[in-house]
Amino acid sequence: MARHLVYASLLAASAFHCKAYSACVTTTSLGDPYNPASGESVSCSSAAPNPDPQRIDAVAGSSNVSVSVAQGAALSVAGADAVRLRDSSTLTNAGQISAAGGFAGVSLAGNGNTLTNTGTITGGTGVLGAGSGNAVVNRGTITGTAGAGVSLTGGDSSLVNSGSIAGSGATAVQFGAGADSFTMEGGTIQGTVSQGDGRNRAAISGGTITGAVTQGNMSDDFRMTGGQIGSLAQGDTRDTFFMSGGTIVGAFEDGDVATMTGGTVGRVDMKLDNNIFDMSGGTIRGNLVAGFGNDTIRLSDGVIGGNISVSGGTDSLTITGGRLEGSALMSFGSDTLSWDGGGTVLGRIDMGPDSDTATLRNLGAAQLAPTASFDGGLGTDTLTLDNTQAGGVARFANWESVALQRGSGLAMDGDLVLGDSGTGTGALTLDATSTLKAVPGTAAAIRAMTAGQLASVTNAGTIDLTGGGAANRLTIAGNYTGNGGTLKVDAVLAGDGAAADRLIVSQGRIGGQSLLSVNNLGGAGAATVTDGIMVVQATNGATSDAAAFSMPQTVKAGPYQYFLYKGGVSAGSQENWYLRSTIPVVAPPAVPGEPQQPVPEQAPGAPVVLPPAIVLAQPQATPAEVPIYRPEVAVQGAVVATSRQLAMTTLDTFHQRQGEQSLLTGKGRWTGSWGRIFGESVDNRYSGGAAPQFDGHIAGFQLGQDLYTWQRDNKHQDRIGLLASYARAKGDVRGFTLAQSGALSGSLDIDGYSLGAYWTHVGPTNWYTDAVAMVTWLSADMKSRDGMDRSTRGTATTLSLEGGYPLPLGSRLTLEPQAQLIAQFVSMNGFNDGVAQVSFNESNAYVGRLGLRLKSTFESGGRLVEPYLRANLWREFSGTDQTVYDGAAAVPTRFGSTSLQFGLGVAARVQERVSLYAEVDYLTDVSGDYRQAWTGNLGVRIRW
DSSP: OHHHHHHHHHHHHHHHHHHHHOSEEESSSSSOTTSOOTTOEEEEOSOSSSSBOSOEEOOTTOBSOEEEEOTTOEEEEESSOSEEEOBSOEEEESSEEEEETTOOSEEEOSSSOEEEESSEEEESSSEEEOSSSOEEEESSEEEESSSOSEEEOSSSOEEEESSEEEEEEEEEEEEOSSOOEEEEOSSEEEEEEEOOSSSOEEEEEEEEEEEEEEOOSSOOEEEEEEEEEEEEEOOSSSOEEEEEEEEEEEEEESOSEEEEEEEEEEEEEOOSSSOEEEEEEEEESSOEEEOSSOOEEEEEEEEESSOEEEOSSOOEEEESSSEESSOEEOOSSSOEEEEESOOEEOSEEEOOSSOOEEEEESOOHHHHTTOOEEEOOSSSOEEEEESOEEOOGGGEESBSEEEEESSOEEEESSOEEESOTTTOOOEEEEOTTOEEEEOTTOEEEEEESSTTOOEEEEESSEEEOOSSTTOOEEEEEEEEEEEEEEEEEEEOOSSTTOOBOEEEEEEEEEEEEEEEEEEEOSOOOOOOOSSOEEEEEEETTOEEOTTSEEOOSOEEETTEEEEEEESOSSTTOTTOEEEESEEESSOOOOOTTOOOOOOOOOOTTSOOOOOOOEEOOSOOOOSSEEEOBOHHHHHHHHHHHHHHHHHHHHHOOHHHHHOOGGGOOOOEETOEEEEEEEEEEEEEEOBSTTOOEEEEEEEEEEEEEEEEEEEOTTSOEEEEEEEEEEEEEEEEEEEEETTEEEEEEEEEEEEEEEEEEEEEEEOTTSOEEEEEEEEEEEEEEEEETTSOEEEEEEEEEEEEEEEEOOEEOSSSEEEEEEEEEEEEEEEEOOEEOSSSEEEEEOOOEEEEEEEEEEEEOEEETTEEEEEEEEEEEEEEEEEEEEEEETTTEEEEEEEEEEEEEEEEEEEEEOSSSEEEEEEEEEEEEEEESOEEEEEEEEEEEEEO
């Protein structure tokens, strides 16, 4: 009972005591709320007195004390820290805490304390953390009236802010040495944040810090995803930086490893150490500067408003995107630039002194156009264009090696100067896929920096001089070496001195092996009489190897094929290279060890194997030029002449068509029908121009119908009739092709469809007169050995008048003299053969024949048989056809010959109304054009 009374008394006294003190009470014991001991909790409410003038000062050495100041509650203390905690304690403030007289609003005197503020804390220093491992979370307001708003100097402390912090001076937040952590989620910090030395971490995701953030020495980490700060200085040792949003108004300084994907920075100065800056977004308004050491800068997106500058060291700059509005300045050291696929540089690229390397990869001319210059600086520098197209060649300066590879192109819109003031010269190389392109209207050169030194160009790709009206010039002041590359030029394929693009090599040597590709720019072809058309010029003592250039393509214009020559015929032209459509009559002596090779004979349609370039060892006048006709010229030159031969073979003579006079019996209408088949092997050769030769055969058939026959009492008879024929001439064509006589040129195939009318008069003693008019419609198919395949059409009108008078030599033999005159008129349509527009000026042709026919007559089995021998002298009177190319160059084909023909035949009446006749002939020339032919004929006549 006594014990219960004592306990009740203590409760009453305790209740009386709390009310007397204030609204701050202990909630876990009967201890003093203003001097809480370990493990005690203190709660301050808005009850009177409010504000409470007493400080809360945890007992020295205490820990795990918990203090809570409720919303509406206030502590206003003079002459002391308003709240002081010792170790591992917590303070939660939703009210107001203030201390006057320069004392701290909250003092975290020990280690491991935690402050969470959503209210207001004011003091000389708003929050003072002298111990280590203290944590402050501020979502309210902290103000320092005589110092920092928050000062956590004990080390290894943290501050999370989304409220307001301000100090009396420039410093709002001060950390000491140690591994401190600072997080800015929002709100405002008026002044600077200084983390001090140590491995500090700072994370900014929102809010505003009006002053600088400094992290001091040791390896610090900074991350910013939002918000705004005045500036950032990370200090010495290996720091890391990440920014994806927000703004650093001023400078980011003294960083080491930085990643920027967004946000805005005023300027960046990485200062010392081996810096890395990786930018894939955001904006740097000013310069990005890296200090000494081996620095690495990568720009894949975003904007840098100023320059990228590095100091001494082996530095690396990689650009794959983004926009650099200033210049890239690489300074001393063996630096590397890689610009790949994207991005823009508006200023200049200056690699600085020492031996540097720059690679421009996967870039277009539009991307590179804004860049003011690409300067290798002093040293032995290498520039590589890798799958890149570039112009503005004068921007590329002070490079000792320039390489084009993987489909790169460099437009020569000015001079490319190789080397610097120290090295003096340099080299340009093109791989097999790359192109050096002339710009129309620009006289460009590749030369050394130092006058008198020789630049070097090695070409495994293409030097393209086309596109400027055959007036482009590229000068190499030094050595040119072909490594299987190509020189492309436009040329007006005409006579000597015609316009052509030109590669000029000055002072040096033209060596290696290059291919020449020529595009005809409207030339109609003409004979070159002197040097020809210059495409490569060696000046100022330059020399050229004999095999430096060759021309794999066939270059044709008009009737000519052009070949590439080293050396002209004029003085001083020995080292130049020319296109010529002629060769000398007597070939000049070849360079020892380099004999000229003949053109191999080709099958029609097969690709042509060209000889190497022709070398003229010394200037030499020639008595006359020998034209180099292309293979098509001989084929086309044979068209008209072979068409005549086809019509002539179709017409032939009276006896080949109708057999014998004795077979012409009956009178009235439809007295008889006849038909025959014929074939002829032909070897005809013509002169003039390409001297075409047709070696083939002609075969066909012919049908005739007597329409009406008049028999007179005096034994004279007349008959008229119609005939229709088809014949085909097919064979090879040879000629004066590529300056070689009798060279295989192609083939010719002509189809002829003929209609004609005839009148035959037979007298009492079987003398006869026969007249024929025949029109042949022609279709000619021409193929050259170079693959040309063209067709044309035309007509041939043939008129013939012949007669014969048999003289009896006994009862069975007669000798019949004969005479015949034939006139032919051929007209062929023009066509385009892919090189020129081809037309024909056909000559009228006249042929005469004188013949003798020895015939025997006998019966066999009651059937009349008439064998015979014949001999003819044929005279084809001379004439000239012309094949005209583009209305200008005309190539003549001359015809005219005298030939002997020998034959034997037989005519026999095998039935009363049916007769057969056959003949075999051989023809050979005796003067004029070459003619050889074997002819066979088999006919039948039926009397109705």
